[in-house]
Amino acid sequence: MKQLPGGICAAKGFRAAATHAGVKAGSSPDKNDLALIFSEAECNAAGMFTTNRVKAAPVYVTMAHLESGVLRGVVVNSGNANACCHLSHEHAEEVCAAAAQVLGVSPDDIAVGSTGVIGQELNAQAIIDALPGLAQNLTKDGSDAAAHAIMTTDTKKKEIAVSFEVGGKTVTLGGIAKGSGMIHPAMGTMLCYLTTDCAISTEMLGDALHQVVPRTFNRVTVDGDTSTNDTCLLMANGLAGNPLIEWKDEGYDAFVEALTEVCTYLAKHMAADGEGASRLITCTVSGSRSEDAAERLSKSIVSSSLVKAAVFGADANWGRVVCAMGYSRAPFRPECVEVRFASAAGEIQVCYEGMQVLFDEDKAKAILSQPEVEILVDVHEGHASATCWGCDLTYEYVHINGDYRT
Amino acid sequence: MKQLPGGICAAKGFRAAATHAGVKAGSSPDKNDLALIFSEAECNAAGMFTTNRVKAAPVYVTMAHLESGVLRGVVVNSGNANACCHLSHEHAEEVCAAAAQVLGVSPDDIAVGSTGVIGQELNAQAIIDALPGLAQNLTKDGSDAAAHAIMTTDTKKKEIAVSFEVGGKTVTLGGIAKGSGMIHPAMGTMLCYLTTDCAISTEMLGDALHQVVPRTFNRVTVDGDTSTNDTCLLMANGLAGNPLIEWKDEGYDAFVEALTEVCTYLAKHMAADGEGASRLITCTVSGSRSEDAAERLSKSIVSSSLVKAAVFGADANWGRVVCAMGYSRAPFRPECVEVRFASAAGEIQVCYEGMQVLFDEDKAKAILSQPEVEILVDVHEGHASATCWGCDLTYEYVHINGDYRT
Numbered sequence: 122m123k124q125l126p127g128g129i130c131a132a133k134g135f136r137a138a139a140t141h142a143g144v145k146a147g148s149s150p151d152k153n154d155l156a157l158i159f160s161e162a163e164c165n166a167a168g169m170f171t172t173n174r175v176k177a178a179p180v181y182v183t184m185a186h187l188e189s190g191v192l193r194g195v196v197v198n199s200g201n202a203n204a205c206c207h208l209s210h211e212h213a214e215e216v217c218a219a220a221a222q223v224l225g226v227s228p229d230d231i232a233v234g235s236t237g238v239i240g241q242e243l244n245a246q247a248i249i250d251a252l253p254g255l256a257q258n259l260t261k262d263g264s265d266a267a268a269h270a271i272m273t274t275d276t277k278k279k280e281i282a283v284s285f286e287v288g289g290k291t292v293t294l295g296g297i298a299k300g301s302g303m304i305h306p307a308m309g310t311m312l313c314y315l316t317t318d319c320a321i322s323t324e325m326l327g328d329a330l331h332q333v334v335p336r337t338f339n340r341v342t343v344d345g346d347t348s349t350n351d352t353c354l355l356m357a358n359g360l361a362g363n364p365l366i367e368w369k370d371e372g373y374d375a376f377v378e379a380l381t382e383v384c385t386y387l388a389k390h391m392a393a394d395g396e397g398a399s400r401l402i403t404c405t406v407s408g409s410r411s412e413d414a415a416e417r418l419s420k421s422i423v424s425s426s427l428v429k430a431a432v433f434g435a436d437a438n439w440g441r442v443v444c445a446m447g448y449s450r451a452p453f454r455p456e457c458v459e460v461r462f463a464s465a466a467g468e469i470q471v472c473y474e475g476m477q478v479l480f481d482e483d484k485a486k487a488i489l490s491q492p493e494v495e496i497l498v499d500v501h502e503g504h505a506s507a508t509c510w511g512c513d514l515t516y517e518y519v520h521i522n523g524d525y526r527t
Numbered sequence: 528m529k530q531l532p533g534g535i536c537a538a539k540g541f542r543a544a545a546t547h548a549g550v551k552a553g554s555s556p557d558k559n560d561l562a563l564i565f566s567e568a569e570c571n572a573a574g575m576f577t578t579n580r581v582k583a584a585p586v587y588v589t590m591a592h593l594e595s596g597v598l599r600g601v602v603v604n605s606g607n608a609n610a611c612c613h614l615s616h617e618h619a620e621e622v623c624a625a626a627a628q629v630l631g632v633s634p635d636d637i638a639v640g641s642t643g644v645i646g647q648e649l650n651a652q653a654i655i656d657a658l659p660g661l662a663q664n665l666t667k668d669g670s671d672a673a674a675h676a677i678m679t680t681d682t683k684k685k686e687i688a689v690s691f692e693v694g695g696k697t698v699t700l701g702g703i704a705k706g707s708g709m710i711h712p713a714m715g716t717m718l719c720y721l722t723t724d725c726a727i728s729t730e731m732l733g734d735a736l737h738q739v740v741p742r743t744f745n746r747v748t749v750d751g752d753t754s755t756n757d758t759c760l761l762m763a764n765g766l767a768g769n770p771l772i773e774w775k776d777e778g779y780d781a782f783v784e785a786l787t788e789v790c791t792y793l794a795k796h797m798a799a800d801g802e803g804a805s806r807l808i809t810c811t812v813s814g815s816r817s818e819d820a821a822e823r824l825s826k827s828i829v830s831s832s833l834v835k836a837a838v839f840g841a842d843a844n845w846g847r848v849v850c851a852m853g854y855s856r857a858p859f860r861p862e863c864v865e866v867r868f869a870s871a872a873g874e875i876q877v878c879y880e881g882m883q884v885l886f887d888e889d890k891a892k893a894i895l896s897q898p899e900v901e902i903l904v905d906v907h908e909g910h911a912s913a914t915c916w917g918c919d920l921t922y923e924y925v926h927i928n929g930d931y932r933t
Contacts, residue, residue: 172854173850173853173854174852174853174854174855174859174861175849175850175852175853175861175881176853202846204846205846205849205861205878205881205882205883206882206883207882207883238844238846239844239846239847239849239850240845240846240849240878240882240883241883242883344832344833345751345830345831345832346831346832346833346847346850346851346854347850347853347854348850349846349849349850349853424751425751425752426750426751426752426832426924426928427750427752427928430924430925430927430928430929431928431929433925433929434928434929434930436929436930438644438645439646440608440610440611440644440645440646440755441645441752443581443611443645443646443755444579444581444645444752444753444754444755445752446580446581447579447580447581447582447753447755448578448579448580448752448753449580453580455580455581455611472611472646475581475611476611476612476613476646477611477612477613477646477647477648514925514928515925516922516925516926518832518836518925519836519839519920519921519922519924519925520922521836522832522833522836522837522840522920523836523837523839523840523842524840524842
């Protein structure tokens, strides 16, 4: 497997474009807010969506369009979530119909995504007006623009592509994602689009997505708020010419490995670029009797406001780590817990057998002052482990979210 | 029922004192950090404690001493949680033994409490050295000093007393509490001591506490972190001379009513004085089919970092309220939801039937700019309701917790 440029357009047959449609009134014309992704060949497709009981209209519409297991394109806007408004559903359908018309496909073949403020009416006309120009500008170089267009409070685009072999053919898989705030995915995550030229059945595509997403996007948290718009969409157009993957064979395993790499990359960068974040927190709980318990412990640690604030202050307050484990409802024996902090500046043990150990405070501070820090917990009970990603809690998070809507 | 001064010493037979013992090295001598509460008569007693799997030593020791259902006194320190250290258990026992000796009672009759940093060794000797002086200074005026001594990052003491009638006798019930950070009680809460001169059996006392705490303290959240030290202790010495409450009769109902008033007062003030808080958020979900669902919805709303940050910014971002309801896992129909914001500055409807309504942004901002704001949700499905309390998320919360330990 190797990384390559081109993101969602790296795989054969995919093109993309982005523009400033003016979805949010008064938004800067320099900030693109509308992206279009198109495959020249029909794609088998699978998606995972928010488990929030309140779902945005584009989530419902995309779920309906996915029932056939086939897609051709995606239209996605930032600046408005298109949720909880009287016309939300109609607007989502209208946007799909307009995109289908300019692309010469059926509305059922179009997925739609939105991200932004909830409860304010979407300027669907601005999107519809921008679509013909966008369709004309579809290009193999369009992934970068699309990755930028779906950003809201993100500060960096999240984009990746990898290639790997299936049955002697080179297959490419790429993706873009946005994260930042309201990130605590319970299935899929806030807008992620994955494209591949792999020949793979809809069933195997769905299985691969359901296998990989729980271990990647669902292990990220920024603020514990599961959004109404979470969507992770995977489209495969088969243009790589590999033997069709329709069983859980070597080809499937290679595909899952590549999908894991792509989703892990995007998930990790989503955590690192969490709203206001100054540090990426990677928490690995090992030595557990089950992966599920390790995941619950790890997620409880990276979700804790107190742990997040301590990492912001580079304060080796490991008691908060143990406390967050304790209220996770996952089984473990407090008297067996070992906690270490690590980063590019080194590694330090701060707790052993559930108790304080004497450690060098200056060294701990240096380790926690790095942009990427690791919290390593060993519960010394078994062989299962899980890694979750989060970020620190900063003044900037409060600043961004104290006045996001107005 | 009427409120009166005196806190935990308002009831007959209770005295208290506090001092600066120097529990935390380098702490200001002006800040008391040790409190002693004593009843001249034997008390029936009941307690509720943290459900965190990691429990501090004083929690285990107090649970053991409560097995007899009888207590005489409480010794409690701030500045150190006495958790996760090799000598934690021995220190908690030693402190009880020393308090018992100066008070002339059995160590089993003493409850012990601690609050502060986890994983740093308790200076038990400082406490033991301070106890003889503290015992000599026990006074009917000591509640105020005790309420202050148990504070950590709290900015205001939480103290109340009420009197009511049972069987023609005046009964008094008082309490003190501390909250501030690591507040998301799952049973009892971070240090609350309640005293009464009511004659009530241990069984009825336990029933009353288990009836009231889930609807008061367990409906408070500051930061979603359930502490390792949560303790809510209720002591009744019977000196009011009322007919013993040993059935769920009128006397029991009067007691529960008074206990609810006291606990609600303390819980609300704990939320209002949450770490860094600038506003108290009271969220009432009504019209639910069950109180449990209403509580889960309400708690999810007041726990949401995004809702809390929006309230800090006085931003009427009701979409975040609906979003937090959606991921609460409680049943409700999104299309029936009504949301209103209210405060001393008025009331405004912002969402009806799950959809946006046009509202006056300036009026909404004025309402949300008050020190106490209400989020009123009606799910229009039934007759059950629940109120939870929380606070906004501010720069100050991040400041306090970025460097709490060092």
